[in-house]
Amino acid sequence: MDDKKNNIGLSARKNRITVVDDHPVVLEGLVQLINREDDLVVCATAGNAKEALEAVRKQQVDLVIVDMLLKDTTGVQGTEKLRLRSPRLNILILSTSDDRYHVKGAFQAGARGYLTKDEVSEKIIIAIRRVLEGEIYVGKRIARQFSRKTIAGWVLDADTEETMGKV
Numbered sequence: 390m391d392d393k394k395n396n397i398g399l400s401a402r403k404n405r406i407t408v409v410d411d412h413p414v415v416l417e418g419l420v421q422l423i424n425r426e427d428d429l430v431v432c433a434t435a436g437n438a439k440e441a442l443e444a445v446r447k448q449q450v451d452l453v454i455v456d457m458l459l460k461d462t463t464g465v466q467g468t469e470k471l472r473l474r475s476p477r478l479n480i481l482i483l484s485t486s487d488d489r490y491h492v493k494g495a496f497q498a499g500a501r502g503y504l505t506k507d508e509v510s511e512k513i514i515i516a517i518r519r520v521l522e523g524e525i526y527v528g529k530r531i532a533r534q535f536s537r538k539t540i541a542g543w544v545l546d547a548d549t550e551e552t553m554g555k556v
Contacts, residue, residue, distance in 0.1 A: 403430040404521055405449060409441040409467065410434075410456040410483070415506075419454065422513055429517060436460075438467040445475055452521055454513075455500075457484030457491055465494040472499035479520045483509060487530045496543035502526035 408419045408431055420431045433444035437459055445453065453471055457464035464482045471478055481502035482495045495503050502520040504512055508528040519526040525544055527535070 403428055404451045404517075405430060405432040406517065407431070407433040407435060407441060407444050407450045407453045409436075409438070409453060409459065411436045411460045412456075415456070419509075419513065422510070423517070426514060429514070438462045438470060441467060442470055442474060445471060445478065450475075450478065452479040452481060452517060454481045454483060454517075457482055457486055457495070463491075463494075464500075465491070465498045468495060468498040468500050481516055481520050481526070483513075487534060489534075492527075492531055492535060492540075493543050496525075496540060501544070503531050504528040505530045 406423055406429060408416055408423070410416050410419070413436075416434050416436070420434065423429050423431050432448060432450060435441040435444050438461055441453060441455070444450065455464045455467050455471070459467060462470075464484065468480050468482070471480060480500045481504065482500045483504055483506055484491055484495075485506050487505055492503055502516050502525065504516050504526070505528050508530065512528055516526045516528070525540060527540060531540075
């Protein structure tokens with residue numbers, strides 16, 4: 390992976406974000422949306438999980454946005470690998486899917502947010518900021534299907550497994 394792809398914008402004062410998606414148009418659109426914000430900067434992009442792990446290894450990242458269905462893995466598997474490398478890393482999943490299997494798997498793997506792609510343009514910045522503030526974020530489609538209590542339980546399961554793994 391070339392340096393230009395991994396160093397899109399650098400600033401110590403901004404929250405640093407890595408975007409992982411195997412569709413270049415989606416990557417470019419997210420980079421443009423995020424980089425318009427004064428407090429956010431995309432510091433790396435990746436087209437697959439391997440590149441994402443490398444980007445997180447090479448630099449400090451505050452949040453990773455992961456597509457649920459990458460060519461080489463799922464967002465759930467990618468989240469698990471990223472959280473193994475950096476247990477406190479904030480992860481926001483983007484997906485075309487709102488089914489229970491994907492949503493539950495994402496939160497149990499350690500994601501802190503889940504947004505369907507049809508909501509991205511209007512909600513991505515809000516989702517990023519909420520996850521960075523330590524909140525759990527779900528888009529409207531997910532919120533209509535699952536209660537806060539259900540999602541919080543999935544997150545608690547992930548946190549408990551993470552804590553138990555450190556003992």
